[in-house]
Amino acid sequence: AEPPTLKLPSYARPSQMQDLALDDSRHLLDLAELCLNRISELCDTRRDQAHFASACRALRETTPRQALVISGPDFTLRGPQGGHWAPDAYFQTPALPAALAGLKMSLAWKDQGWGNRKGTIVVRLMRRPPRDEVEAVVAEDTSLFGVAPHAWEDGLVELDAAHPIVSQAEAGDTLSFLRNAGGGGGHSLSVKSFRVELALRPGAIG
Secondary structure, three states: OOOOOOOOOOOOOHHHHHHHHHHHHHHHHHHHHHHHHHHHHHOOOHHHHHHHHOOOHHHHHHOOOEEEEEEEOOEEEEOOOOOOOOOEEEEEOOOOOOOEEEEEEEEEEEEOOOOOOOOEEEEEEEEOOOOOOOOEEEEEEOOOOOOOOOOOEEEEEEEOOOOHHHHOOOOOOEEEEEEEOOOOOOOEEEEEEEEEEEEEOOOOOO
């Protein structure tokens, strides 16, 4: 009896075999990722997703990120008569449920509309050491959006895993936002629609 022969599809000429093998490998990878994403979607709770994601690196990378969205209040702040740097408390986030994977912030803002531009937004990563009532500044960015313009403009900033605010964040930390209108007389800072999107690292339990 003759040995069985492999019948190739009509489009698969011998010269195309290497390309077909590469295509099949890509399809298998796509199929594996599709299956993992589908399993993650079927998890009933964030806790289930966290346990699923902690199984191996590949699963952590395919598990969708969890995100928290926080809004800051609209305001108009007038600066003091003296000094250039006069930051004022704006708002603080609740304690982070997990480490951060990224941070996105957006707003609409402007200053007094004339003269020197001094208005800035500051973010600080805060941590309270064990048995210590005083929070410590772990990392800081003193000019998130640059300097406020004279007329209303939209601003958008994204911090990735390389930024100290993101890379050094741990569960239990908070983000403290400050606003600086600038001193010297006549300066002001106005902000509307401030939005913070906190992307938590895969595997966060909440």
